[in-house]
Amino acid sequence: MATKIKGKEYGLEFGLIVFNFLYKSKALHYGYWEPTDEVNILFFGAAQQRYTENLLKHVPADAQAILDVGCGTGIVAQRLVERGHNVECLSPSPVLNAEARKILPATTPVHETTLEEFRTDRKYDLIMFVESFQYIPLDFSLSRCLSLLKPGGRVLICDVFRLDKPSKGPIGGGRVYKDYLNRRDTLGFTCLQDVDITLNIAPTFDLVRDLGMNLLQPLWENAQRIGKANRPFLTKTLLWLFRKKLVKLNKHFNPERNGKSFAEYKTYRIQLLRAPI
Numbered sequence: 001m002a003t004k005i006k007g008k009e010y011g012l013e014f015g016l017i018v019f020n021f022l023y024k025s026k027a028l029h030y031g032y033w034e035p036t037d038e039v040n041i042l043f044f045g046a047a048q049q050r051y052t053e054n055l056l057k058h059v060p061a062d063a064q065a066i067l068d069v070g071c072g073t074g075i076v077a078q079r080l081v082e083r084g085h086n087v088e089c090l091s092p093s094p095v096l097n098a099e100a101r102k103i104l105p106a107t108t109p110v111h112e113t114t115l116e117e118f119r120t121d122r123k124y125d126l127i128m129f130v131e132s133f134q135y136i137p138l139d140f141s142l143s144r145c146l147s148l149l150k151p152g153g154r155v156l157i158c159d160v161f162r163l164d165k166p167s168k169g170p171i172g173g174g175r176v177y178k179d180y181l182n183r184r185d186t187l188g189f190t191c192l193q194d195v196d197i198t199l200n201i202a203p204t205f206d207l208v209r210d211l212g213m214n215l216l217q218p219l220w221e222n223a224q225r226i227g228k229a230n231r232p233f234l235t236k237t238l239l240w241l242f243r244k245k246l247v248k249l250n251k252h253f254n255p256e257r258n259g260k261s262f263a264e265y266k267t268y269r270i271q272l273l274r275a276p277i
Helices: 007-023 041-056 075-082 094-103 138-148 177-186 203-230 232-241 243-250 259-265
Strands: 065-069 086-091 110-112 124-130 149-162 190-196 266-274
Touching (some): 041 075, 065 075, 124 138, 149 177, 203 232, 259 266
Parallel strands (some): 065 086, 065 124, 086 110
Antiparallel strands (some): 149 266
């Protein structure tokens, strides 16, 4: 029996197809925008490259053994290897791991598993989460890092968090930031760096809104119209069978899923933590 693919995995795999077609890019993270940048889908690939460059500035030069949790297509790991770091990658997605193995040397292991199921006797200088921290249970992620790090080892988190507000807002994703801080401090981590790049990431969601409202929604509505005209019974049956999935899909066709809402309900942080010695 084939293994069930989780929504977050096929979402990333879909993103890989889109980004590779539009930009010849296999990076899967958000774009990083400067205030003077023109926010245009044509420049999204360049904004993704800027994200990677900015991220690399926060990787300690003396961190030799690095575990990249949720490595995506291996873009960041490749840059780290080029800089002389000893990197191991970890991801449950066979599709993304296949892409990572294409660009990484054979000496860079790519473990096809989750952090929860990962087993090793090795200890690391740095564990990094590049937009993968939100997918791991908060009660587990940092405590698991403690068991994998050398004394005084570090954790680099680059991800979105949800602000503690009565409403979750129109954009999903992210652990509650207050809960994360409590967990971090309870486990004895020291925060060495804390950089708020929310406003640099937010414009990405203006592009997502435009893509959904001006391209994907019209295509979807047109496909339904053609189906109902040419194959009414089959179309009606399929819409009924997949009605729950379609409710989730329709949430993405929301004009309020934009940069302004992202900045209001989310905070995007780059944090470098040090484990207790």
